[in-house]
Structure formats: structure tokens, C-alpha cells
Amino acid sequence: MNKFDVIIIGGGIIGSSIAYELAKRSKKVLLLERGRLASEASGAAAGMLAALVEMGLEVGPLFRLALKSRQMYPKLAHELRALSGIDIGFVDKGMLKVPLTGAEALEFEEIIKLQGSLGHQVSWCEKAHSKEPNLGQHISKVMEVLEDGQVDAPSLSLAFAKSAEALGTTTKEFTQVDDLLIEDGKLVGVKTLTENFRSDQVVVAAGAWSKNLLESHGYPLKTYPVKGECFSVLASQQLLESTVFSHGCYIVPKKGNRLLVGATAIPHTSDKKVSFQSVQSLMEKAKKLLPAIAETEWEKAWSGIRPQTDDGLPYLGMHPVYENLAIATGHYRNGILLSAVTGKLIADLLDGIENEDLHAFRLDRHTS
Amino acid sequence: MNKFDVIIIGGGIIGSSIAYELAKRSKKVLLLERGRLASEASGAAAGMLAALVEMGLEVGPLFRLALKSRQMYPKLAHELRALSGIDIGFVDKGMLKVPLTGAEALEFEEIIKLQGSLGHQVSWCEKAHSKEPNLGQHISKVMEVLEDGQVDAPSLSLAFAKSAEALGTTTKEFTQVDDLLIEDGKLVGVKTLTENFRSDQVVVAAGAWSKNLLESHGYPLKTYPVKGECFSVLASQQLLESTVFSHGCYIVPKKGNRLLVGATAIPHTSDKKVSFQSVQSLMEKAKKLLPAIAETEWEKAWSGIRPQTDDGLPYLGMHPVYENLAIATGHYRNGILLSAVTGKLIADLLDGIENEDLHAFRLDRHTS
């Protein structure tokens, strides 16, 4: 095996997006995944591109990053379909956010003002049922966000990886990286159970498991795993057009009248088991938002383990010790949304291009 | 294809049990199944052998049949394991029936008296939690039925069929019988999409679908399909030893700390889809019986379509028009329990042995 330009550890959506961006720049990339591509959080996500809905009043660096990423999907959908044959399920039918309390209604009011002043199309829809007739009768007005869309997360993750492969990237599944390969104090590649691989640069994009790998190299990441549980049902006709979002529960209409309902947030566990009580709790919330869901067909439940950070911002930057080691993890609930821009910015970083957008996400932000 | 002694239509638990019994008597049997063996109600059942728990005060012919069948399982378990290698999961840890209302408590009181007078071990367990510590705190006394046990229904159904095969029976899956084959007014076999099969005798044991086949032959069965929905969870330790049964919900402890929760009863549908609201309703009831179920791992939901009759008794007898046509269907919720004795009695019937036990279940019972 010859030497690679870049080895990426982690075949989820972040690692695959970086691989795709590097492959476009003619880099010789090796993408290593301990299981199957897109088999962890990336394959479990609901795929909302919810920049405004998720961040509302937080109009800082993460919000700006989210906006940049969100606008990349229409073009990306075409590129990836052409290269890999995979349709990423991009839909731009907007999102509705339902206030469950008076306090939330006031908060949404503020969001509408703030985002409106920033030029975004966020507004009250006073007649929620004229837009989505199947919403619960107790719901009157909802916040409408026309710009936020959605994709099929597992398809997007796989489309990044397969498009990267089509451009020359080598992918190895069932290949767990046990450690970084350090020689004379320099990072020169990675170790696996069966062989070592060498490269000029290394990217750690292993989601919740990134921490394990970096722990013994003097710079522990302040991340922790957060389990998110979901389920899906099949309707016999279209019950929703927009994604509906409220505190603790969202319903995303997918192709073929599938509805995806999420998501719990159980911190500090990597156990992917979906609990009885989580299913029960999500069902109850979903039925309040959309009573007609009671008639749908139960399909299945699943979960993913998301990487969260202590300060809620992802880590996107170079490792303070090894100058050829980049980190991209901690995207929490925004991994799908941020994947496109993360791929681009990490590729820039590896090319030596400093980007102001990443300043807030560098690894040494707590100490500087 | 040579002529068979008996063709059995339906590869569920009833047809397979009959095939097994006939094969033991050296009959040349053809067992026809339109899909896979044990793929409908038989593969969906919880496997309770609940003679006393289900029938309590109904101590008529069905109850006597149930008792006869129940006592056959211990020996059958050994026979079938030896012939097919399949363990039918026979467990005799008893059942607990929980009264949910005062009226039910009074009814159980009567059952205890009546069944006690008949010599059965049915009694109040005043300290339910000393027996099953994880039952809901609101539950005080429960009716304990030591004799009722359980099996793994899909395994039992398959074990009957595979043991029959080991004794010479021919099984054909994916073979739908379209019609009876009548020549000169006599039944001589069956028609399928691709060929006709001939036999001396025919048995219809096609569960809820038996009616379709017989409709055009002058003797419509008074049966209708009833959907039963279930789900299972996986506990990290044993939460129950006995099966727990209450109005509208039972929880059956299976091997490997799996709990099977059932079952709805949705009449007049053959649509196997499990609905959101059925799952929700069963979960709520199960959590009242066993609050610790909240912590278990959600596994999956499924359903089966049971054949019910207008008067609630199965049809076990010869067809009034064709003297070489036997019918065995309409077992509703008791198909697993009754399968063993049904196999034996139908085989007797085909051998010309009249049995008093079957009198109440003959096809012409409504007109005589």
C-alpha cells in the first residue's frame, strides 16, 4: 500500500464529506471506517437542514456556518447524483415550528424579529391548518421557516463516500484505527489491527468515538456521546408537507408517505438500544402534533450516538500538538446540516487556507 | 406426481399438526402452503397454553378440548425435538391473571370456586409481589393458574411440519390452492396455478383464508378474520417468571429475557399492518402491569390474522357435501393451545373414527 495524502478516520457523514471535497481536489485519500459506512449517527439522523429552526436566536459563528452549509445542498444534490447515482432526497418544502407554551411563543416572536432583520424568511403562519390541515386542533399559529429543508441522511452520507470513491478515494470498511502512528514525535499515519497506513495528513472524524483515539495523545476532547432515538411510520396518504418541529419532537415527511419522528437526547451513553419509554414518550408528543398519526402503520425504531461538546460548538481545526492532524467532530444535532461546509473548510485547512469561519471552532479555543 | 392419501391446505400450526399426526400413521401426505410455513397467525402468536386462563367459566366442549390438548405438550416437546431438532420452548411456570376491576375480581372468585371443584389448581395469590416482585404497585392479589404453560409458537408450528417431513410428508411452499378439484361431483384433489394434485382425502386448514376456498362450494363458513397485534422487548434481566394476563393485555416471558406483549383484536380485517395506536395502547397497558418494562429495549411489533367464527367455536369436522373433505379452522386465540389435539382428532376423523369430543365443532352444528 503506497502512502496517501490524507487518511480520514471515520466513514460517517463528516468523514465522507471531507473525503469527497479532498477527492475533488485530486488528493489521494484513504477513508477508514470501523464498521460500515454511514452506520452510526449519520445513518440514524432525520436529515433536517434546520439552520433557522434549530438556532433561532443564536446568530453567532455556528449559525453563520449553518447558513453557508444549507445553501450548498441544491447544487450538491446534482453533483452527487451524477457521480454516485444516489439521490440525496433534497426537499425544500420548509419547516413549521410549533410553540407549546406562551414562553415559547414569545421566544419565537423574538426570533421572527431578529431573523427578519437579518433578511431571513421567518414569519408567523396564523392559520396553521390552512397550511397543514392535519396538525392538532390545539395548534393555532406556527412559526414558518421557508428556507429550511431536508435531505435523506443515510443517502447523503453514502453519496459523499461513493462520490469520493468515484473520484479516486480508497474506502476501507471494518477497519478500526487503534492508534495514531507516531515516529520521532511526528504523526505519520495510523495503526489498525492488521496493518499500518501512512499519509502526510490525518483527519479524525470519528464522531462520538473521536475522543477515545485522541485521549492518549495529550489533548483530550471535551466531548460526550448523546443518544438520539427515532421511529418511523408509514401513512396511507400524505399527512404533512412541511417538517413540523416542537420542543422535544419533530416529524419529518419522507418519500413514499413515510414519517420520521425524533428525537430523544440521552447524554453520556453509547448504548444504541432504543428504550420502551423513549418510544412511548415520542409517540405521545407526535400524536399531539399530528393526531392522524394514530392511524399510520408502525414501522421501526432506531437510534444514533451523537457527539456533543461541553460548550455546544463542534471542534473543527488542527490538533495543537500535531500540525498535520485535523479534527472534525462534535456536530451534535447539526451533523447533516453542517456536513457540506465542514468538508469544504477542513479541506481548505489541510491545504493551508486559514478561514475566519473556523476561528470559533478551533481546538484550543478554551485556552486562548 | 403420484396420488396422495391426504392433501392438507395450509402450512400453519393446524395443518402442520394434522400432517404430523397423519405421518405418524404412515399416511402419504401433501402439505400445501401459499407462502412460507408458519408465516401467518401461527408465526405471530404468543404461544400461551392458557386453557384455564382463557376459558375460566366456560367449561364446555372447548374447555375440555383445551385441557386434553394442553396435557399433550410435555411429551410432544420431546418427540418433536428428536425428529426435527427444534425445541418448541415448552415452559410450565404457570400464569397469573390480574383483575383490573372489582367485577373482574368477583368473576375470578367464581372461576376459582368452579375450577377448584373440577380439581384444577387455580387460586388467589394474595401477595402478588412475593411471586412477581416487578408487578405494578396497584396490583395486590392475582389469580394463579399453575397448570397453564406456554410454548414458542413459530417453533412449534415449524416443528410439526419438519417432523412430518422427517416421517415422509411432502411439503410445498409458495403453492396457493385456487380451488378444489371436483370430478363427477366428487372431490379428487386440488388445483393450483401450475398443476393439479390428487388425493383420497383433503383437509382445509387455511385459517382465516379457509372461507375463500369453500365459498363457491355451497357451504360458506361463518368465519371472519381478526387481526392481533403484538410487540416484544428485551430486558437486561428476568423481569417475570410467570406469564401475566389481564383484560386486553398479556406479557409472556420468553427465552433470553425477551418479553412478548399482546394482543389487540381488530375484527374484519386481513391487513397485517400494525398501527401506531395499537402499539401505543398495548404499551400503556403493559406498563401498568409491569412498570419496569419502561427500561427495556424496544425490539419490534408484528401481527397475525386469526380466524374467528360467529359462535366462537372452531370448525372441526367433515364437510357436509364432500365426504372426503375435512375442515379445521376457526381456532381464534386458541390455535396454539388446540393444535396438538386438533391434529389427533382430525387424523382420527379421516380414519373414520368418530369422536364425541368433536360433536360440538361439526360444520352443520347450526342446522341440527
Place this chain on the structure above:
Amino acid sequence: MNKFDVIIIGGGIIGSSIAYELAKRSKKVLLLERGRLASEASGAAAGMLAALVEMGLEVGPLFRLALKSRQMYPKLAHELRALSGIDIGFVDKGMLKVPLTGAEALEFEEIIKLQGSLGHQVSWCEKAHSKEPNLGQHISKVMEVLEDGQVDAPSLSLAFAKSAEALGTTTKEFTQVDDLLIEDGKLVGVKTLTENFRSDQVVVAAGAWSKNLLESHGYPLKTYPVKGECFSVLASQQLLESTVFSHGCYIVPKKGNRLLVGATAIPHTSDKKVSFQSVQSLMEKAKKLLPAIAETEWEKAWSGIRPQTDDGLPYLGMHPVYENLAIATGHYRNGILLSAVTGKLIADLLDGIENEDLHAFRLDRHTS
């Protein structure tokens, strides 16, 4: 349940395409399927749009129908994606047909002449490896058909049904039609296990099972079931761009570097089991065409039961006895390709529009 304009029996690709076309014409449609939508032959097909590759020298009515249908897919792909969210996987990368014998090479020579004279782009590609470098070394020249493309068959079938639903069609799965509903000698609807449905017109599009339904109504179809077995593998990079086709074996490149290999043709069986020897035989042929397939990952095998007719032409026409009963079956290996045009022409027929294209496919063709 009110009366429908049209009841369609069979939720495969033909029934679903007809439903879609009728729904576009604002008809009130009921689509009945005994199992799941697209669960039989339609869900098992490789999805080739192989008008020229399959028919080569047979430039009669079936060929003309195939050409008409093939040209409908580019537009249809957009329509169905917009209505149902489902991407049908349309790809127009052409097909290569490999001559395995001298006789075949001569036959291809004729096809090229004939089709060239008809204006089609069919030609020898003398350097097969310059086009597809991974083809077997023994392969020199191949027949190249630029116009023939492919789709994802299960997606197309579901997209038709879901788009019809979006336009108002009612779909019922797990609903087996037991018989036509005849009153006073007139067809007025259909019977199922649980209820009767009424409509002005009925379409039988039940594939291999259409015959069963019509048998007792005086006009037995001359069709028989033919099992087709397939398997798929996953390559770590793209091994083929075009579909490769030879006698007894084709390899279709699907999204994500999946290769679909088909297909056997086992007549007179409805048993969907894939046999060891069929897998072995297909593997051997595929490896000759594409030796690099040896390194791919084995995924799975499956089968479908296709409806073939005695004269090899589908039945597309009105029933000779019931003037409001249309039949559309017998598409054999061309069901995916012909689905688009079949939907349109059967809808025309129900609208009373006679179409010369259907003349050769009418039911009474053998007697006239």
C-alpha cells in the same frame, strides 16, 4: 365505502402505472394488492429498459410498444420524483450485448443492420475494453446500444403507486381479491375476504396470478409463471458503467457500486425459493463476463415470478365477456420497460379510446 370509477387488482408495476395514469385523468381509483405494493416480480426486476437489446430482430408490435414506452422515462422520472419524492434511478448509459458464439455474432450483425436501417443507434464496439476495461479478456467486440437505459424497478413501481395516491387514488394492501362481483350477469366490482368493493370498471393486473382470478369466468388466460432468480454484489469501486448483457446473464450497475446479476428463467413454478444451482450457474456466467466480480462482496439473492404467455405477447385488452373488464398481464421480462406505455394505453382503453398499438395484444387474438 363509495363506488369507485375503476378498481385495479394488483399493486405491482403494471397496476400501479395504470392507477397513476387514471389518477392523472381524475378518475376515482381503488388499487388492491394482496400483499405489499411492489412485492412480487416488480420488486425483483433488474429494471433494464432494454427495447433493442431484448428484441433485436423482432421488430413487430411488441418492439414498437417497447420503443414508445422507453422514451417516456426521462419525463416520468421528473414527474414521479415531484409527486412522490421517489427517485426512480433512471440512467441512460446504454447497454453492451456480448456475443458468446459465432452464431450470436452473426445474429448481432443482422440486428445492427436491421436496427440501423430503422434509425437506431446500434453498432459494433470493436474495442470492448476501451469502453469497459473490466470485461473478460476473451471478449473482443460487443454490440453497443446507446438508447437502452435502466431504472430501479422497485422504486419505479412504488413511485407509480405513491404518485397515484398523491393524486387521489386509494390503495389497499393485504387485500386479496377472491372473485369478481357479478350481478345480473354484469361485472359490478370485486369480492374480498372482508368486503365487496364496487366500481364502474375493473382492471386485472395481477401478473402471474391473473389467470387464477379469470379462470372461473369463462376465458382462461394462456399464461404461465416463470421464476427469475437474481443476486447482487457490492463492489468497492465502479466496475461497469453500461449494463452488460449476454445469453443467460446480465449485469446491471446500480447506485453505490452495487451490481445486479440476473436472471434464470424457470417455467411453470410459483415457488420463489432461489436454488443453490441457480446461484452457482449465474455466478459462473457473471464471472466470465466480468472477472473482477470475484473480488466483490456477496450481498443477497432473490427471485420474482413473471407472467409469460403461450405466444410471448402480453395480454392488453378488454375481456371478451365483460365489457367493463380490462386485462393487463403477461409482460414476462418486459414488465418494467412496458409499464409506462401500458398505463397510458389501458387508461385510454377504459376511456373508450381504441388504439391501433394494442391490436396485437387483445385477448381474443388467437380466435380472430
Place this chain on the structure above:
Amino acid sequence: MNKFDVIIIGGGIIGSSIAYELAKRSKKVLLLERGRLASEASGAAAGMLAALVEMGLEVGPLFRLALKSRQMYPKLAHELRALSGIDIGFVDKGMLKVPLTGAEALEFEEIIKLQGSLGHQVSWCEKAHSKEPNLGQHISKVMEVLEDGQVDAPSLSLAFAKSAEALGTTTKEFTQVDDLLIEDGKLVGVKTLTENFRSDQVVVAAGAWSKNLLESHGYPLKTYPVKGECFSVLASQQLLESTVFSHGCYIVPKKGNRLLVGATAIPHTSDKKVSFQSVQSLMEKAKKLLPAIAETEWEKAWSGIRPQTDDGLPYLGMHPVYENLAIATGHYRNGILLSAVTGKLIADLLDGIENEDLHAFRLDRHTS
């Protein structure tokens, strides 16, 4: 979380057997598994208890260990069924070993002499077809080993773990141990992504992945992963009674007329993908042994990653550096067979009981 007596790393058959044995001795055990119990090699194995068939002429310590283990299964089958409800599928119908060459026939001759002199029932069966009528016609005499039996490997592995749970063991799935927890040079527990666990003793039974964990602790194991690929088919009747074994291929008859065919041996890979060529190669060999397999139904293929050692002997002993750390890995193809005795001997070892049987398998055997 309180402190445990013993933490076992690895929920495969070895770790689970050790947990079971410790739980029987009233130890407070924590069994940690990074994925699901029995999800790697233990869940993929064919379950042969092939002491004589596998080892024939190697009558050293490994053979003696194998014999001891093999005799434990009849009793174990009852114990585990009673505790967990799981039937381990124990069958003692013997094995037949087919010589493929003259050299092999000579070798078998020697085995028969040697094993006979040791009192084992190994003999030539001159009329192979009188015993197994479906064997290939080219097969004349076979070596018959009456004592070697088989179990269902996934069931046995799960039965150990669930029986341990029934006796008080705590099991945690989806819990990857990242490192040993060392304090003041002493081993005091293990580290995981989310928490540390403490115990008096630790056992590493992580199969092929044991090496990763121990590498950074000064005593690298000389093990490497070997992929084994298998497939299964379903026969419509029993084709074999005994297990049939030959160079590079065995066929194990399982319950319900399933035949399990294995296995390849691809060293130095942890990639679980089953390759096209492995499937093809195994099919070819299986068809030579049992031509009638051609008619069976193809079911599926899978693989497991076995831990092999440089000298072919498992590591069963205490770690040279940490006196409270035991290792049990490297069982290669004998993990199922050796699991019972391994559980017992490692439990003895942790109890301070030295056992001569383990001498040959200690970790420092190469240096002493």
C-alpha cells in the same frame, strides 16, 4: 456503580462462558461487550464439537483440553436450558471425514490407529452411502467419528451470557473498553467512553480484538485475525444426519433441514465482507461432497473474524505484568468446542487454582 469482583472484556462465547462459570461461583461479574452479545465470531460459527476430527494426530495439550470440553456439553445443555430457556442445539450424531486424496486416506489410517489406541471410537466406514446415501458417488470410504457432535453456536454463546445474568452477572452491550485502568502501576478496572469500571480482577476475552487492548501494556499478543466465511441452505428434506467434513469444506446439518456450509480461512483481515469468490469456492466443494445440495434453497452467507495465534495454541493464562489480569483468546476454529472448559479453567485461575492443563497455553510460553 459499585466495584465488581471480575470485569470481563468481550461478550462472545469465551467471555460469556467465563462469566457463567464465575457467576456459578457467586462472583460479582461485569461482562462488557462493544456491540451485541455473540455478534462476532461466536455468532458466525458452525458449532462443531470436533475434537477428533479437527485434531486427529495432534494429541497434545490442545487435544486433551478439547476432549475435556467436549464431554461437558450434554450436562451443560440441560443447565443452560433451565437457566436461560435457550436450547443450545446439542446433537451427538457423529461426524464423517472424507479423504479427498490418497495422502489424506493414509493420514486418516494413522489417525484411526492412534486414536483407537487411545480408546476413541474412530473407524473407517467402508460403505459411506449406507450411512449417508446422499454423499457424492466418488466418495467410497469415510472416517467415522462417533463421539464428535455439534451445537448451535449463537445459541450457546447467548445461553452462557443469559444464564450468567440469571445468576447475577451484569451485562453491558455497546460498551467498548478503550483501555485498562491503571493506578499506581496496578490494574484496578477498565476505561470506557462514558465511565470507568472498577474490579479486583479483569479478563480479556475479546477474540481477535484482544491484541489491540493489550498492545500498549507491554505485552503484545502474537495473534492475528482470520476471516471465516460460511453460507446456509434449506433442504426440503433431511439430506444428512452426520456432519460431513473434508479439506476446506464441511457441511453441518442443523434443525429444520438447514445445512450450514463452511468455511474459508482468510488470514490478516478484520473485514467481515463475504466475497463472491469465497461463496463460489465453498459451493463447488460442497456440491462435490453432497450433490443433492444443488436442489436446496439458498439462504444467506456471513462471516466471522477468528483469533489465531502464531503457534496455533490459544492464550489461556495470567498476564505477565498484571497479576490480576487473565487472558483467554486465540481459540481460532476451536472456540465453540473449547468454550466450556475455558470458562471453567479461567475461573479456577482467577480463584488461584493452578491447573496443569493450562501450562501449555500460558502467555509467557515462548520465553520460558
